Amino acid sequence: MAMYILRRLLQAVPVLLGISLLLFFMMHSIPGGPLAMYAHEPGMTKQLMAQLSANLGLNKPLWQQYVDWLGGALQGNFGYSYSYGIPAAQMVLQRMPATLELMISAFVIAVILSFIIGVISAVKQYSIWDYCMTILSYFGVAMPTFWLGLMVLVLFAVDLHWFPAGGISSPGIPFSLGDRISHAVLPVSILALYLIAHESRYVRSSMLEVLGADYIRTARAKGLLRRTITWRHALRNALLPVVTVMVMDGAYLFGGALITETIFSWPGMGRLFIQAISQDDYPVIMVEITMLSVIIVLANIVSDVLYAVLDPRVKLG
Amino acid sequence: MKKSRFALGLASSLASVSLLLGANAFSIPAQAATAGSGIVIDGLFEEPGNLNPILGPDETFSSIVETSIFRNLFMVSPTNQLLPDLATVVPTTANGGISKNGLTYTFHIKPSAKWSNGQPVTSKDVWITWKMITSPEVNAVSKLGWTDVTSLDIVNAKTFTVHLKVPDGAFLDNCFSGNLPGIIPYSVFGKMSPKDVNTASFNHAPQVSDGPFMFKSWDPGAAITVVDNPYWYGPKPKSSEILFKIIPNQDTLLTNAQAHAINVWYFDPVEDVGELNAISGAHVYFANQPAFEMAVVNLRDPNLADVRVREALEMAINRQAIVQQIWKGHATLLAADQPPMAWSSDPALKPYPYNPVEAKKLLAEAGWKMGSNGYLQKDGKTFNLIYATTAGNAYREATEQLVLYWLKQVGIQVTIQNYPANEYFGSVLPSGKGWDLGEFQYGDGTDPTFGPFQLFTSAGSQDFGDFNNPTVDKLFSQESVLSSQAARAPMMQKIEQIFHAQLPALWYYAPQQIDTTINMTGYTPDPWSVDTWNCWNWAVTK
Numbered sequence: 001m002a003m004y005i006l007r008r009l010l011q012a013v014p015v016l017l018g019i020s021l022l023l024f025f026m027m028h029s030i031p032g033g034p035l036a037m038y039a040h041e042p043g044m045t046k047q048l049m050a051q052l053s054a055n056l057g058l059n060k061p062l063w064q065q066y067v068d069w070l071g072g073a074l075q076g077n078f079g080y081s082y083s084y085g086i087p088a089a090q091m092v093l094q095r096m097p098a099t100l101e102l103m104i105s106a107f108v109i110a111v112i113l114s115f116i117i118g119v120i121s122a123v124k125q126y127s128i129w130d131y132c133m134t135i136l137s138y139f140g141v142a143m144p145t146f147w148l149g150l151m152v153l154v155l156f157a158v159d160l161h162w163f164p165a166g167g168i169s170s171p172g173i174p175f176s177l178g179d180r181i182s183h184a185v186l187p188v189s190i191l192a193l194y195l196i197a198h199e200s201r202y203v204r205s206s207m208l209e210v211l212g213a214d215y216i217r218t219a220r221a222k223g224l225l226r227r228t229i230t231w232r233h234a235l236r237n238a239l240l241p242v243v244t245v246m247v248m249d250g251a252y253l254f255g256g257a258l259i260t261e262t263i264f265s266w267p268g269m270g271r272l273f274i275q276a277i278s279q280d281d282y283p284v285i286m287v288e289i290t291m292l293s294v295i296i297v298l299a300n301i302v303s304d305v306l307y308a309v310l311d312p313r314v315k316l317g
Numbered sequence: 318m319k320k321s322r323f324a325l326g327l328a329s330s331l332a333s334v335s336l337l338l339g340a341n342a343f344s345i346p347a348q349a350a351t352a353g354s355g356i357v358i359d360g361l362f363e364e365p366g367n368l369n370p371i372l373g374p375d376e377t378f379s380s381i382v383e384t385s386i387f388r389n390l391f392m393v394s395p396t397n398q399l400l401p402d403l404a405t406v407v408p409t410t411a412n413g414g415i416s417k418n419g420l421t422y423t424f425h426i427k428p429s430a431k432w433s434n435g436q437p438v439t440s441k442d443v444w445i446t447w448k449m450i451t452s453p454e455v456n457a458v459s460k461l462g463w464t465d466v467t468s469l470d471i472v473n474a475k476t477f478t479v480h481l482k483v484p485d486g487a488f489l490d491n492c493f494s495g496n497l498p499g500i501i502p503y504s505v506f507g508k509m510s511p512k513d514v515n516t517a518s519f520n521h522a523p524q525v526s527d528g529p530f531m532f533k534s535w536d537p538g539a540a541i542t543v544v545d546n547p548y549w550y551g552p553k554p555k556s557s558e559i560l561f562k563i564i565p566n567q568d569t570l571l572t573n574a575q576a577h578a579i580n581v582w583y584f585d586p587v588e589d590v591g592e593l594n595a596i597s598g599a600h601v602y603f604a605n606q607p608a609f610e611m612a613v614v615n616l617r618d619p620n621l622a623d624v625r626v627r628e629a630l631e632m633a634i635n636r637q638a639i640v641q642q643i644w645k646g647h648a649t650l651l652a653a654d655q656p657p658m659a660w661s662s663d664p665a666l667k668p669y670p671y672n673p674v675e676a677k678k679l680l681a682e683a684g685w686k687m688g689s690n691g692y693l694q695k696d697g698k699t700f701n702l703i704y705a706t707t708a709g710n711a712y713r714e715a716t717e718q719l720v721l722y723w724l725k726q727v728g729i730q731v732t733i734q735n736y737p738a739n740e741y742f743g744s745v746l747p748s749g750k751g752w753d754l755g756e757f758q759y760g761d762g763t764d765p766t767f768g769p770f771q772l773f774t775s776a777g778s779q780d781f782g783d784f785n786n787p788t789v790d791k792l793f794s795q796e797s798v799l800s801s802q803a804a805r806a807p808m809m810q811k812i813e814q815i816f817h818a819q820l821p822a823l824w825y826y827a828p829q830q831i832d833t834t835i836n837m838t839g840y841t842p843d844p845w846s847v848d849t850w851n852c853w854n855w856a857v858t859k
Contacts, residue, residue, distance in 0.1 A: 031736075036743025037374040042491065042767060043461025044778050051453050052373075055515070083366045083374070085456075085516045094537045150568050158575040165576040166569050171540050171560045172356045265564045267538025275364070275565070280739055 004316040005305065012297045019293045020073075020286070024066050027282055034058065034082040034280045056082055069286065078290075079283035083276075088283035092269060092291065096254075098168055099268035101180075102261070103253035105188045110195030111246060115235075117196065118203025122211060123230055133200065140197025145190060149263035152186050166265035187264040191257055195249065202245050206238040213237075240311055244303045251299030254292055355557040357837060357855045359848065360570050360579035364538060364563045367520035370499030371450050373458040377847065380495075381583065382561050384849040385543050386526040389500060390424060390443075390493040393763050393845040395604075397660070399494060403430045403438055403527065407489070410800070419484030419800045424493075426475045429550040432502055433524075433531040440477035441503040444469050447479075450498055452511035458498050461767070462491035484798045486805055487764040494763055495846055500527070529554045529853040539563060555839060555856035559849070574599070580837040580857055583848040584830060587644055588711055593833045598859065603647055604842035605658050606830040607761040610648075611822040612704070612720075612754040613746070613772070613782045620700065621753060625679045627820035630754075631669045633676035633727045634720055640826050643715050648826040653817040654773075656827035658844070659765035660802050661809030666817050668824065676727050685728070693728035701730040705745060705752035708735040713756055716825075720754075746781040754823065755781060763845050766796065766809055773821050784821035 038044060038052055053059045057068065072079060078089045121130045157165035163186050164170065170179050210216065211234050219229045254269070261271040269288060276284035308314045365379035366372075370387045390404040399407050405425040408414020414423050430438040447469050450457045457463075465485055470478045481488065492498070502525045509517065519525075523532045529551055530543035541561040545554040562579060564570045571589050573579045575596055585593060585601070593601050614621050614630075621627060640648045649657060652666035680693060680700075688694035692701075704720060706713045714735070721731045734752065736745050745751050759768045770793050771777040773784045789812055796808040817824070832848060834840045839854035 030740070031744030032739035032741075033743050036739045037376075038456075039742055039747075039779065041373055041375045042459040042762065043464075044459075044771075046778060048460060049778070052456055055454060055456055080516055085367055085372070085520055091537065098538070150572070153569065153572045154575075157578075158572050161576070165573045165578045166564060167562065167578075168539055171358060171562055172542070172558065262566050263569055265539075265562075265566070265569055267536065267563070271538060271565060278737065278739060280743070 001305070001308070001316060005301065008301045008304070012301070015297060016290075016293055020070065020290055021066065023289050024069065024286065025062065027280075027285060028062055028065075030280070032280050034282060037083070037279055069283075073286075073290065078287045081276075081281050081284050083279045083281045083284075088281075088287045091272065091284055092287045095267060095269045095272045098266060099254070099257075099261070099270065101168075102184065102187055102191065102257065102266055102268060105184060106191035106195060106257075107250060107253055109188065110192045110199060113192070113196050114199035114203055117200040119207055119230060119235060121200065121204045122207035125208065133204075137197040137201055140193045143193075145194065145257075145259040146263055148193075149187070149190050149260060152190065153263070156186060166263070168265075168267055187257075187260050187266055190264075191260055199242070199246065199249065202242050203238065206241050207234060210234045210238045240307065243306055243310065247299050247303040247306065248296075251296045252292075254295045355555075355857065356560055357556045357558070357581065357852075357857055358560045358562050358579045359581040359583070360564050360573055361541075361561050362565060362567065362570060362584075364565070365541070368523050368532065368535075368541075369501065369514075369517070369520040371446060371455070371457055371501055372515065372520060373456050375458050377584070381847045381849050382541055382543070383499060384495075384528070384847050385530045385559055385852045386523065386528040386532055386546075387499040388528050389495060390426075391489060392850065393490075393494055393843070395841060395843040395845070397658070397763065397845055399489060399763075401427075403427060403500065404493075415800060419486075419798075420481050422479045422481075422488065423472075424477055424479070427550055428475060430527065431548040431550065432504070433526050433546045433548055434504070435548055436502075436504060436525075437474065438500070438527050439474040439503070440471040441474075441507070442500050443477055444471060445503045445506050446498070446500050449501065449506060449511060449514055452514075454511040455514045459491070462488050463498075466492075484800055486797065486800045486802070487766065488800075490763040491767075502527075530559060533558070549853075552853050554853040559852060559855070574833060574835055577835055577859075580835050581840065581848060581855075582833045582835075585833055586711065587647060587828075587831060590645065590647075590831060596833075596835060598836040600834050600837075600840070602832045602834070602840065602842045603829045604832075604844050605649065605656070605827065606844035607656050607659055607765060607827075608758055609651055609654050609656055609761075609768075609827055610756070610758045610825040611651075611654070612756040612825065613822045614820065615749060615753045615755065615781075616783045616821070617749050618753050620695075621702075623683045624819060625683045626685075627823070628669070629676040629679040629683070629727065630724070630729075631820055631823050632672045632679070633729070634723050634823065635671040636668070636825055637671060639716055639719060642719075643712050644826070644828060647829040647831065649829075650826050651824045653813045653824050654759075654769045654822070655765060655809070655813050656761070658827075659761065661765045661806055661813070663810035663813050666813060673723070673727055680727060680729075687728055691725075691728065692730045699730055700728065701732065702753040703732050703734050703751065704754045704756070705734045705736065705741065706756040707738045707741050709737075716756065746779075749781070749783060756825075758828070766793070766805070769812065769816065770797075773816065782821055784819075786815060786819065786821075789815055 035049060035052060081088050081091055117133050121133045124130055153165055156163045164183050168183055216229060216234055219233055258270040258274055261268045262274060273288050308316045361378050363378045365382050366374060366376055368383055370383045388402045390402060391399050391407060392402040394400055401407055403426055405427050408422050426438055432438060447463060447466060449455050450460055450463045462485055465482045466479055467482050468480045472478060505519050505525055521535055526532060529546060529549045531546040533542040533544045535541045540563060542558055544558050564573055567586055570582055574582050590601060593599055614627055616622055636650055640650060650668040652668045655662035685693040685695050685700055692699045704717055717733050724731050746755050761768045771779045774790050774793055775785050792808045792812050796805040799805050830842060830844055832842050836857055836859040838856050838858055841851055843850045
């Protein structure tokens with residue numbers, strides 16, 4: 001197992017290098033560029049633009065810019081944000097707690113509810129409950145986040161005054177856990193709804209497959225309680241494929257929720273990423289994508305290892 | 318069995334706790350925060366890049382926060398009058414502040430002007446500002462005017478003189494009015510190497526400032542807070558704090574206004590005016606602003622090089638209908654680039670009329686004949702134009718649909734091609750490729766000559782349409798060295814007449830600035846500055 005993990009980690013190195021190289025060159029080929037935001041400035045001339053380009057290191061050949069970036073990144077220096085003038089990695093790390101607060105809350109709620117909904121839907125296949133949950137799943141997947149987010153803001157913040165209209169906490173007051181939770185309820189619900197919608201479908205289909213297996217029929221024939229068969233024998237085996245999906249979903253959480261964070265003014269990494277893209281803030285884009293790539297590659301390895309741990313029939317090698 | 322029960326219990330508890338806590342115990346916290354606390358909440362659509370008044374890039378949202386904490390020698394009133402701010406008096410030739418040859422300016426700083434650390438604002442602060450702005454290593458927000466300064470002599474702590482290479486009629490406007498750029502403290506930057514200025518910690522936590530408020534905190538992505546500055550020389554602010562809440566979505570800003578979670582919303586979309594007026598305690602302000610909306614003509618296209626064709630395009634588009642239908646009357650039609658409120662505007666010039674019959678006639682004179690496909694043809698080619706603008710802008714997208722319809726009426730086929738703003742201004746417009754008519758807005762500062770110089774002269778860095786008129790270039794070079802507006806105005810009017818006749822852009826309108834306040838007094842829109850120009854006067858009423 002240790003050798004397998006080591007081999008996978010070594011294989012990940014060229015993959016990550018390839019990703020960074022591809023992204024770096026793709027990013028620089030997008031029209032616009034970080035100097036566009038300076039072009040409107042009073043008195044801007046071609047000479048001053050050239051000076052700015054030199055100050056930001058954008059006048060060097062592209063391959064040299066990449067080598068400089070890679071050399072810095074390997075030492076933990078991802079450069080300074082062009083828009084903010086502060087270290088790009090620091091900017092991302094500042095936003096990470098807000099993103100994790102939002103995403104982990106949504107993920108935990110979604111995982112628990114997905115299991116409950118998925119299992120009950122499978123056990124009561126083609127019942128009213130199953131149809132209702134299927135419709136709810138389609139609703140969750142089909143509803144655009146930007147629209148649903150705005151609708152819940154209008155309903156719960158403007159009309160009912162139950163929750164605040166976005167943000168992570170109330171401005172001008174000291175930290176309060178209750179205040180943080182009240183701000184998190186709407187964005188967490190929107191995110192959780194989406195996750196529940198598709199993860200509960202995985203649980204349902206995985207459960208249906210297991211419930212039709214011979215050993216479940218044998219368990220029923222032996223007179224075991226239906227509840228015991230469902231939750232102890234069937235769910236454990238149904239977990240295997242679902243765990244892989246959930247580990248990967250968990251990895252994507254680090255990218256932040258681009259639209260939800262924007263609609264709810266949540267100061268997370270997703271919003272920072274959108275802003276960096278719109279301003280062609282290359283150092284920030286590279287930090288976010290590099291970090292996400294590393295986490296996804298690691299999540300893949302964890303998911304494979306976990307599969308082997310959960311299922312003794314799977315041998316890694 | 319126990320584990321299953323635990324999972325079920327945990328799930329239902331989490332769901333109920335989060336719902337109950339949110340629903341009952343913590344309703345409307347933002348409103349509760351403002352009530353009687355003296356905190357004004359200003360909704361910002363974008364997070365400022367930095368709060369250093371000399372650093373770029375130029376962003377309205379940096380300027381909003383900076384104006385509350387940094388002042389300059391002069392400020393511009395809502396009626397476009399230059400008034401003393403840190404300085405005691407506006408220098409003129411009459412009061413001896415400007416030498417007769419226009420090359421030397423003398424400034425006096427108010428004895429009461431102090432930084433937020435209690436130290437006086439002195440000539441040394443202005444000297445270090447000049448040094449840093451003109452350093453090539455500093456990514457300054459603007460070097461305009463400053464690069465013509467040959468020396469800055471400190472006469473004493475409160476008096477200094479500036480010597481220019483050439484007379485500059487816009488020197489005070491460009492260098493010492495408003496806050497971009499503003500004055501930075503010598504105590505912070507005096508010993509700093511210019512290369513360190515771009516990344517100084519001061520840029521995100523300016524602990525020394527000279528405005529009515531001073532910096533308190535910046536929660537990245539969430540809010541910036543400023544508190545009243547006890548050392549400010551002006552009237553005591555009526556609020557103890559201003560909280561700049563970052564809300565990066567126009568629809569969410571509207572819901573925040575409707576939920577009374579913000580007190581100020583600067584530059585509101587015109588399509589939200591109805592909903593804003595319906596908010597209790599809201600006051601919606603409309604103010605003319607020195608800006609012009611236009612569609613720059615790409616003169617590299619040989620079809621558009623014929624001025625008769627450009628005139629036909631201008632007359633084929635019903636711009637009055639755009640003003641009425643899209644802007645609900647909150648805009649003024651333009652004859653050329655100068656908004657009527659600008660001192661340089663020619664009042665005798667009138668906008669082109671909407672006249673599709675005359676437009677067809679002009680197109681026929683230019684050799685275009687109606688083809689069997691319903692579009693004009695010349696040399697076997699259909700008259701097709703690419704109309705481009707920034708993506709995701711509601712009023713421009715609505716305008717495009719109307720332009721497409723009106724130009725089709727005269728036989729011109731229009732293809733709409735929109736781009737993200739950075740790509741549009743950074744690559745598409747400068748390249749001259751992928752567009753024939755490029756719509757955007759230019760916001761003039763206090764000096765209305767700068768925008769047209771940048772956009773329509775061979776020396777301008779944003780001559781996107783490749784307009785080249787030696788008379789215009791010569792007039793600009795002549796007016797730029799005159800110091801009185803009275804002397805510059807006839808030259809600017811001549812330039813405006815050429816722009817009206819030559820149509821380097823299709824002139825549309827000057828939109829009004831729309832701002833909203835909720836449960837607040839003391840707000841006065843100033844089209845020459847930003848919303849915070851008189852923020853010491855702001856007070857919450859609920």
